[in-house]
């Protein structure tokens with residue numbers, strides 16, 4: 026980059042401005058227009074940045090998330106904005122069909138990566154010990170209920186790995202392992218007909234994302250219809266997991282989700298300890314099992330971890346950014362971590378000019394600006410850098426942080442960027458890109474002028 030880059034202070038000021046303009050009083054939307062509601066892991070990432078300069082707002086962001094918690098403990102990936110203009114979104118989901126859904130807000134019927142404990146801990150770290158304890162006391166019941174729900178409903182065979190029922194639950198919507206599995210399932214007739222008659226272009230009238238972002242940077246119309254179709258199927262079962270699992274369904278033990286859960290469990294323990302509580306014994310057992318179960322996702326030949334299907338236990342050997350998430354889990358040994366770092370540093374895998382690509386460059390799926398199929402994202406960079414630091418790979422962590430900040434300094438907080446050229450893509454003024462940049466600049470051990 027040859028342009029003079031703004032100072033750290035002005036990058037931070039720009040990011041704060043984005044977070045302010047996306048704020049509606051009690052929570053922060055991911056980006057205006059494209060994402061008008063509150064999203065689960067977005068709000069967690071957002072509050073991590075907010076905690077650096079406005080602790081009250083960070084706390085409010087998470088409290089606002091808990092408005093959507095179901096009485097069985099589930100945290101939905103979306104809480105819909107309270108406005109009549111979003112009736113269609115609410116109707117697509119009809120979460121009210123399930124008795125556990127809250128009455129006062131309308132939500133989706135699925136979850137997203139369990140980052141809440143990380144956000145609670147990051148906020149806690151900024152508080153004086155007495156305030157920290159009362160913050161944890163406040164958050165603990167909801168967190169506990171959420172973790173218990175994950176194991177009760179999503180790990181029915183006590184395997185230590187929780188299953189997901191929709192690609193959106195992974196947060197990495199159309200990452201190759203998911204799309205690969207989606208395409209293996211038979212297509213409903215109505216979608217095959219649309220495809221044959223080339224009518225999928227009509228989907229543009231119903232899609233919000235392609236009104237805001239060039240279609241080449243989003244999931245294609247047929248895959249979007251397949252996602253929609255899964256929602257319809259889940260809705261017909263009233264979002265009831267027992268009914269959903271009765272018949273063979275699209276179910277997946279996702280690597281990123283389970284790695285984030287493992288880390289979240291470590292935080293849950295820490296929170297419980299700080300407030301003198303004991304994690305219920307059966308949950309404690311499940312937590313231990315999860316750390317061990319990660320090993321079942323290791324492939325000795327490819328020397329990496331993969332997601333696997335819930336029904337057949339087959340590893341889905343399509344590489345993606347998930348391969349690096351065991352670093353974030355903290356549950357692998359140093360020699361495995363070294364294997365992953367080799368991949369991170371290899372130019373045929375993840376080492377690009379602007380790391381880390383969401384799919385390694387040698388994959389047949391790699392698509393420079395394709396949604397979750399190539400670009401670099403600030404949130405996954407943040408998770409990987411955090412894991413690297415904990416394993417002592419400080420040089421690698423700093424390289425990722427520095428490159429992420431450079432992208433934001435040059436272009437502003439976009440949703441994602443080409444990992445090769447750095448060109449910005451997706452939504453502009455994207456909240457988690459802004460908030461995590463603030464966090465990285467203030468804590469990331471870097472000096473942009475280096």
Ligand code: GLC
Nearest residue numbers: 055060064066067196197198
């Ligand atoms: C997309 C992303 C997901 C994110 C949501 C809102 O669906 O894939 O991770 O939470 O947008 O930003």
